[in-house]
Amino acid sequence: MSFFNIQALAYLDCGPINLQIEASEIIGLNGSSGSGKSRLLRSLADLDEHTGNVSLQSVDQHSTKAHIWRSKVALLSAETYWWLDTVDAHFKNYPIEQAAELGFVSDVSAWQVSRLSSGEKQRLGLLRLLENNPDVLLLDEPTANLDPENAQLFEDFVTNYIYKRSACAIWVSHDVEQLKRISQRQYKMQNGQLVSEVKGN
């Protein structure tokens, strides 16, 4: 049994989708807008209704309480939301060192959230998500609003986390070169199905 196992997953007009992901593995996923990539990630995090089986380390999604499942199978949506006044109010412990690794030169923890750019929100959104120490990361176009330098830092940071924790990830992006860089296997979402793109090396 694989680390993260997706069996006959179907939602709306997509599926059935089967995918086995091993620990320390990153899966790259692209596909045209509206092809159901985000919906796939939402179904895996159990935020949308779906059929089929998803299991993490042989524990079935539906035998775990939904909020506990979501803290282990963590979704970073394309847009993150910040509902409290300051940045650090959204954290249990604001991780200064990790923030520096992601390219934050100044301390943004006391900032008003209205001051954050969308790129800053994406990076801080990742840090906030990682406080739960998730085993599966579902990343929905996480570097879409980042400049190349910060995108590089983001890639390094995520791959590092995945290897160190023996976690796994599904990384959705329109940047095929990026997916080749960071993932072992690439898929394309086409007509509601996963199509294997290139064999891993």
Added chain:
Amino acid sequence: MFIKLTTVDLSLAAILVVLLGVLSAYMKLGIAKQLYIAALRTTVQLLLIGLVLKNIFESTQPLFVLLICLVMISVAGWEILSRQKRKLKGWWGFGVSAGSLFVSSFSITVLCLFSVIQADPWYSPQYAIPLLGMLLGNTMTGIALGMDRLTQTAWQQRPVIEQRLMLGESADKAISDIRSEAMRAGMIPIINSMAAAGLVSLPGMMTGQILAGAEPVEAVKYQILIMFMISAGTGFGVISVLWLISKRLFDDRERLCFKRLLKQSGN
């Protein structure tokens, strides 16, 4: 001494309501139709109840009193529902609002009649019906406000709620801020009227009793009793409504379930 109101007196007041409606239509605030319907209803309903109230108060049939109470609760429940921009679909909407009125207003009225007022018999309609009526009238407002605030805010803040779910928060936690905001919205009217009583406003029931010749201190005691009952009734009512609706807004996998809400036009 009792100054009788003439038709002209009432017409003067009615003109003010009409003017308000005209102004609201001019400013496109969209409240004119509802306002006119409510004004018409208050006229017709009060005239009708004025004609039969004496007969009702003379009845000593417990079943008859109960029946009237149930009608009052149902109407109040229905009114709460029709003030909602988004209500729960099917029987849930009515069930939640009427159920919470029953739990809060009805049970508090019964408790008060039984243990505090102790009329003979305890269900004497001349105490039971006005008491329940005052309670329902006030808790109804609180519940309608709290309910509307909860469903509307949840609807508007869907992305925030889902973001909090993605971060592994339970459904209960993810909606907790919105729920306490709705609780505040529902409680503001009664907190206001308790804080202002005697300084800004002279509550109608108390004033009426004093004008009718009752001892002021006795009238005040009644008013305090009513105020406490109303705040307790509103508080328990709003809490139960918010709890039920916020449960109903999520499915068994703690996902937002807005398909259980129905948008109503004309609100």
